[in-house]
Amino acid sequence: MxxxxxxxxxxxxxxxxxxxxxxxxxxxxxxxxxxxxxxxxxxxxxxxxxxxxxxxxxxxxxxxxxxxxxxxxxxxxxxxxxxxxxxxxxxxxxxxxxxxxxxxxxxxxxxxxxxxxxxxxxxxxxxxxxxxxxxxxxxxxxxxxxxxxxxxxxxxxxxxxxxxxxxxxxxxxxxxxxxxxxxxxxxxxxxxxxxxxxxxxxxxxxxxxxxxxxxxxxxxxxxxxxxxxxxxxxxxxxxxxxxxxxxxxxxxxxxRGARVYCEVLGQGLSADSHHIAQPEPTGRGIATALQNLLDNTDLKPSEVVHVNAHATSTPQGDTAEIKALRKVLGDDLDHVAVSATKSMTGHLLGGAGGVETVVTVLALKHRLAPPTINIDELDEDIDADIVRDEPRPLPEGTIAALNNSFGFGGHNVVLALRTI
Amino acid sequence: MAYTQDEIVKGLAEIVNEIAGIPVEEVKIDKSFTDDLDVDSLSMVEVVVAAEERFDVKIPDEDVKNLKTVGDATDYILKHQG
CATH class of the missing domain: 3.40.47.10 (Thiolase/Chalcone synthase)
Structure with missing residues (x-):
């Protein structure tokens, strides 16, 4: 092989x-x-x-x-x-x-x-x-x-x-x-x-x-x-x-007969080259990372049912991420359950991508998207289906999830996981 | 005041216990810091600094390499304590 x-x-x-x-x-x-x-x-x-x-x-x-x-x-x-x-x-x-x-x-x-x-x-x-x-x-x-x-x-x-x-x-x-x-x-x-x-x-x-x-x-x-x-x-x-x-x-x-949780299809990477610490407001760089992921793996947008979003609770960043998801996934975003687990864990900086990958593995295993808490009034610029307050069941069959992480410096990383 | 040999061995045992987790009763004069007591070269620096404070003694860096065993360190402290 x-x-x-x-x-x-x-x-x-x-x-x-x-x-x-x-x-x-x-x-x-x-x-x-x-x-x-x-x-x-x-x-x-x-x-x-x-x-x-x-x-x-x-x-x-x-x-x-x-x-x-x-x-x-x-x-x-x-x-x-x-x-x-x-x-x-x-x-x-x-x-x-x-x-x-x-x-x-x-x-x-x-x-x-x-x-x-x-x-x-x-x-x-x-x-x-x-x-x-x-x-x-x-x-x-x-x-x-x-x-x-x-x-x-x-x-x-x-x-x-x-x-x-x-x-x-x-x-x-x-x-x-x-x-x-x-x-x-x-x-x-x-x-x-x-x-x-x-x-x-x-x-x-x-x-x-x-x-x-x-x-x-x-x-x-x-x-x-x-x-x-x-x-x-x-x-x-x-x-x-x-x-x-x-x-x-x-x-x-x-x-070795190991128990397998799921497959990691790969990653999409990009850099904003916009500002050392400010997110690029249109989500251009994030969209590039998402598109690179789709181009470099056999992931089909229709398989994506869940996103563990980067969503750190900053005014600009949360919106830019959703814009990028919408731009690349189009109408397929309508059937994606988006969760912002940082609403509960806070932002673990360099630990976030690790913890949120573990969480995404468990979401696929249990077919359950974790909730996002503390949304009293959803920002009208958030054009996506956010899982609020209660966990939400994910569909049967082969399903995939994305885990987004972005960093100061303009780094964008999108990981894709899929059930076996 | 001058420390006795027994007091120094006991003190070193407490220091090694704190730094490397070796039980106090296993720290005896014939034991090698590196080979027997899980004290690597970095941790040895900690042992030396702790011993300097505890026994009011100066142990220059060039002398540290000669302190292979608990007995070596005990003798050095006995001889050089202030």
Missing amino acids: NPTNRTVVVTGIGATTPLGGDSASTWEGLLAGRSGVKPLEGERFAELPVRIAAPAAVDPESVLPRPLARKLDRSAQLALIAAREAWADAGYTAKAGEDSSIAPERLGTVIASGIGGVHTLLDQYDVLKEKGARRVSPHTVPMLMPNSPSANVGLEVNAQAGVHTPVSACASGAEAIGYAVEMIRTGRADVVVAGGTEAAIHPLPVAAFASMMAMSKNNDEPEKASRPYDKARDGFVLGEGAGVVILESAEHAAR
């Missing part, structure tokens, strides 16, 4: 999110329409214009042994927890090479973060200022480097085919999964642990995003703050967590 035509499937999923410490509890939270957004307590947040965020529901330091946790930035801790869940969920019981299930040279990791180890960087700067250079941790660089989550997961599973970290702000997690698909498709690897992670709930990133006027300032009603598609949306809410999938060539999955 031509290695460039290899089918890629999802065999495992893992997540730790503002709604739960694993993928099952995250999914339950989404179906229940629960918000993970909370007030930011403590003096160091007290003077900030934004005092809400969606922290990981389960503190990763309560899960990992302390000697391991203290050598990992919080973003890598979350990635490792999600990766362990996904690895076990795929039926792997040992590191690569310890049994015959996968050779280390055929196993890769691609785990991304938008910002990297910002807690480590800033905490160690505090140590430098307050206690001096001698006290700066020797683990600082391996902890703060953005490839640290991918590298640490690679060490955990003994991945030797390649350990990678694409960085594209809030599209990073989706770009990682797309990169992983290509690694398998082109024959570089048979199995790749792929996803995204982020842990940036620290006063500096919060203040910085707030300065950009990118975040909701609805400090009085945290659970109502993230409201994609609502007329009164006023920005995103910063979330924290990780989502990881195990991608595998269909032959490899079949050979």
Whole structure:
């Protein structure tokens, strides 16, 4: 078989999110329409214009042994927890090479973060200022480097085919999964642990995003703050967590008798080249990414029944995305259930593409589109069928879903998944 | 005040336990930090800095490479403590 035509499937999923410490509890939270957004307590947040965020529901330091946790930035801790869940969920019981299930040279990791180890960087700067250079941790660089989550997961599973970290702000997690698909498709690897992670709930990133006027300032009603598609949306809410999938060539999955969730058809990519941080208002770049996806895969627009939208709850971004979907899918968008799960999880930046891929895998598995909460009044510019408040059943038969992720810098990534 | 050998071994055991998670009772003078106690070269720097604070001693970088075992570190601290 031509290695460039290899089918890629999802065999495992893992997540730790503002709604739960694993993928099952995250999914339950989404179906229940629960918000993970909370007030930011403590003096160091007290003077900030934004005092809400969606922290990981389960503190990763309560899960990992302390000697391991203290050598990992919080973003890598979350990635490792999600990766362990996904690895076990795929039926792997040992590191690569310890049994015959996968050779280390055929196993890769691609785990991304938008910002990297910002807690480590800033905490160690505090140590430098307050206690001096001698006290700066020797683990600082391996902890703060953005490839640290991918590298640490690679060490955990003994991945030797390649350990990678694409960085594209809030599209990073989706770009990682797309990169992983290509690694398998082109024959570089048979199995790749792929996803995204982020842990940036620290006063500096919060203040910085707030300065950009990118975040909701609805400090009085945290659970109502993230409201994609609502007329009164006023920005995103910063979330924290990780989502990881195990991608595998269909032959490899079949050979070891693995349970298969769905197929990943591929990705559509583009760049806006419009502004470093503003979305292009007509959705031109997003439409290009969608069209590239359709041109480069055998996905038929009529198969698409669900979109996990990027929809971060910013006034411009949510609208541009729907315009692009309408432009490319045309009337086929009428039968697509569009969900904005960031209304519940907040925006996990580089973790978003990972978590939302896990969620999209579960939506196809259960044939259920998760709801979008907090739409009191739907923006009239949103010309699409938004799943509101309650989950909605998806049709029987072969169905496909899209997962959109876009990032500061103008990066657009569209992933397509389809039932087998 | 000067620390006794027993106090230093006990202190190092607590430091190694904190950094590498090795049970305190397994940290004995004949144990190698790298081979027996899961302390890699980066974590060794942490052990040294923690020991410097705890025992009021300076351990220059060029001396760290000679501290292979808990016994080596104990002897060094006994000799150099302030």
